[in-house]
Amino acid sequence: MVKKIDEVIKGETExxxxxxxxxxxxxxxxxxxxxxxxxxxxxxxxxxxxxSWILEKNKVLA
Known part of the structure; x- marks a missing residue:
């Protein structure tokens, strides 16, 4: 499952x-x-x- 979010990139690595x-x-x-x-x-x-799993793991989704 996936989620759409609107956010700003603050940094990036490889x-x-x-x-x-x-x-x-x-x-x-x-x-x-x-x-x-x-x-x-x-x-x-x-x-x-x-x-979705990474958003839930990082508590981005309530």
Whole structure:
């Protein structure tokens, strides 16, 4: 199962991206769990389709 979220990229490495959530929390998300294309430009809000399990593990989803 996947979820669509709209967030801002704050940082990136070869295997993960750092997303700033609406509540200003930041979470490292493995690129392998992101199912949508995205622009690697930092600071731009965009949509991501991400595996639900990683969002639940990081407590992004209530």
């Amino acid at each position: 295997k993960v991206i750092l997303l700033q959530m609406n509540n200003d929390n930041e979470h490292w998300i493995p690129k392998s769990t992101i199912k949508s294309n995205y622009n690697s430009v930092e600071g731009t809000k965009q949509s991501f389709i991400i595996d």
